[in-house]
Amino acid sequence: MNSTVHDVARHANVSIxxxxxxxxxxxxxxxxxxxxxxxxxxxxxxxxxxxARNLLGQDTGAIGAILPHITxxxxxxxxxxxxxxxxxxxxxxxxxASRRVELDFITALxxxxxxxxxxxxxxxxxxxxxxxxxxxxxxxxxxxxxxxTTAAIHSVNFDNRDGMVKIAQHIAERGHTxxxxxxxxxxxxxxxxxxxxxxxxxxxxxKVTHYVGDFTFECGYYNALKIxxxxxxxTIIVAANDLSALGAMxxxxxxxxxxxxxxxxxxxxxxxxxxxxxxxxxxxxxxxGLLAKNAVALLADQLSGKSSAxxxxxxxxxxxxxxxxxxxxxxxxTP
Numbered sequence: 001m002n003s004t005v006h007d008v009a010r011h012a013n014v015s016i017x018x019x020x021x022x023x024x025x026x027x028x029x030x031x032x033x034x035x036x037x038x039x040x041x042x043x044x045x046x047x048x049x050x051x052a053r054n055l056l057g058q059d060t061g062a063i064g065a066i067l068p069h070i071t072x073x074x075x076x077x078x079x080x081x082x083x084x085x086x087x088x089x090x091x092x093x094x095x096x097a098s099r100r101v102e103l104d105f106i107t108a109l110x111x112x113x114x115x116x117x118x119x120x121x122x123x124x125x126x127x128x129x130x131x132x133x134x135x136x137x138x139x140x141x142x143x144x145x146x147x148x149t150t151a152a153i154h155s156v157n158f159d160n161r162d163g164m165v166k167i168a169q170h171i172a173e174r175g176h177t178x179x180x181x182x183x184x185x186x187x188x189x190x191x192x193x194x195x196x197x198x199x200x201x202x203x204x205x206x207k208v209t210h211y212v213g214d215f216t217f218e219c220g221y222y223n224a225l226k227i228x229x230x231x232x233x234x235t236i237i238v239a240a241n242d243l244s245a246l247g248a249m250x251x252x253x254x255x256x257x258x259x260x261x262x263x264x265x266x267x268x269x270x271x272x273x274x275x276x277x278x279x280x281x282x283x284x285x286x287x288x289g290l291l292a293k294n295a296v297a298l299l300a301d302q303l304s305g306k307s308s309a310x311x312x313x314x315x316x317x318x319x320x321x322x323x324x325x326x327x328x329x330x331x332x333x334t335p
Contacts (some may be wrong), residue, residue: 003044003045003046003050004046004047005019005020005023006132006152006239007018007040007044007046008037008040008041008044009048009152010152011040011043011044012033012037012039012040012068013036013038014033014036014037014077015302015303016040016139016140016141017140017302017303017305018033018037018305018309019037020139020140021305022037022038022077031162036262046112049215051195059117060115060116060117061090061091061092061117062091062092062093062094062115062116062117062295063086063091063093063094063116063117063118063119063120063204064093064095064096064100064112064115064116064118064119065079065093065094065095065096065119065120065121065122065131066095066096066097066105066109066112066119066120066121066122066123067079067095067096067097067106068097068098068099068100068120068122068123068124068125068188068230069097069099070095070096070097071270072243073242073243073272073273073289074236074241074242074243074269074271074286077271077272077288077289078122078288078291078292079093079095080296080298081288081291081292081293082120082292085125085292085295085297086294086296087297088296089297089300089303091117091126093271094112094115094116095319096108096112097121098125100124100187100188101125102126102183104257105123105125105126105131106134108325109131109134112119116139117139117140117303118139118140118141118142118299118302118303119139119140119141119142119298120141120142120143120144120165120295120299121141121142121143121144121146122143122144122145122146122281123143124145124146124147124188124189124190124191125147125185125187125189126144126146126147127147127148127149127187127189128143128146128147128148128150128151128153128155129148129149129150131143132153137247140299140302140303141154141155141251141293141299142154142155142156142296142298142299142302143155143156144156144157144291144295145157145158145160145189145190145291146189147189149194154298154299154302155310156291156294156295156316157315157316158230158286158287158289158291158315158316158317158318159194159315159316159317159318160190160193160194160195160197160268160318160320161194161196161197161199161200161318163194163268163284163286163318163320164193164194164195164196164197164198164201164268164284165197165198165200165201166284166318167198167238167268167320168197168198168201168202168203168206169201169265169283170266170282170320170322170326171236171238171264171326172202172203172206174236174264174326176206176234176235176236176264177205177207177235178206178207178208178209178232178233178234178235178236179202179206179207179208179209179234179235179236179237179252180208180209180211180223180227180236180237180238181195181198181199181208181209181210181211181212181231181239181240182211182219182220182223182224182237182238182239182240182244182245182248183195183210183211183212183236184210184213184214184240184244185213185214185215188215191215191216191240194240194268195240196273199240207234208306209227209234211223211226211227213239213240213244215240215241215244215276216243216244216245216247217243217247217250218244218245218247219244219247220239220244220245220247220248220250221247221248221250221251222247222251223244223248223254224237224248224249224250224251225251225255227248228251228252228255233263234263234264235264236260236263236264236266236326237263237264237265237266238265238266238267239265239266239267239268240273241267241268241269242267242268242269242270242273242274242281242283243267243269244267245265245266245267245268245274245275245281245283245325246267246274246277247282248265249265249277249325252265253260259324259325260279260324260325260326260327261278261325264282264325264326264327265281265282265325265326266282266283266325266326267281267282267283268283268284268286269282269283269284269285269286270283270284270286270287270288270306270319270321271283271293274321274323275323277325279323279324279325280323280324280325281323281324281325282320282321282322282323282324282325282326282327283320283323284299284318284319284320284321285318285319285320285321286317286318289320290316291316294316
């Protein structure tokens with residue numbers, strides 16, 4: 001197997017951006033680090049990929065972001081946060097979407113060649129290691145909410161599992177004994193983490209019926225119709241994201257089911273629509289602005305040649321926001 005820039009960086013004990021600067025002579029590198037990189041190249045018989053070298057051949061003044069989607073409230077807020085943070089570092093933002101399809105991700109990645117100085121990637125349908133295997137990236141890259149098992153990879157994640165643990169604890173405290181769980185896409189890292197976190201935290205005596213979803217309004221709506229036709233009916237719908245939860249509440253409203261008196265609902269993401277819905281939606285708040293800021297800061301450090309160490313808190317904790325949609329449980333008389 002041919003050596004990559006990652007192999008060179010590990011062998012020389014430097015960052016990938018330092019290897020890139022040596023290869024392209026694009027910025028000053030200390031004599032000591034340069035010597036280690038050149039020695040690693042010699043030992044590993046590394047041959048630079050021309051496309052990867054050209055990627056950092058000149059400053060573009062742009063940072064690329066590849067996300068699963070670029071529509072919807074969550075991603076609109078994320079893009080706004082990334083753009084604001086990137087502009088503070090005097091860069092412009094270039095955006096593309098993978099639509100959670102590997103081939104589309106590869107196309108988006110190739111489209112960034114020679115056009116950006118660094119990348120922020122959210123690929124919950126892949127792993128960071130898989131993304132890096134697709135090309136030989138001599139470009140600084142930070143992963144956002146993407147699965148990785150390699151400590152040297154720069155990533156910023158939010159604690160999907162812990163957020164769902166908080167949901168499970170909340171509904172247990174409200175006395176529910178039967179929950180319908182509407183999951184996200186089965187091949188998505190964030191959806192898997194949320195499902196595992198919820199199921200692992202469910203207490204004895206709480207029955208869970210699983211309904212497969214895809215994070216859309218429609219999946220929440222049509223799954224809720226199935227739930228209403230089930231017997232016995234659950235007393236709460238736990239959706240893996242706010243959009244699915246809002247779709248479920250729409251179906252309940254159309255069928256004259258009172259929320260939360262007859263059936264409670266919870267979501268996940270902390271979107272603004274969750275606050276303005278009627279009733280307001282209990283949800284787990286994802287601090288999108290903080291995630292964007294941390295990811296950009298980590299990438300900016302690489303671009304400026306600063307320490308390659310990860311941010312101290314690269315996994316952002318979640319906050320449960322309890323609202324009207326889960327406040328009342330018909331099984332527990334309220335004072």
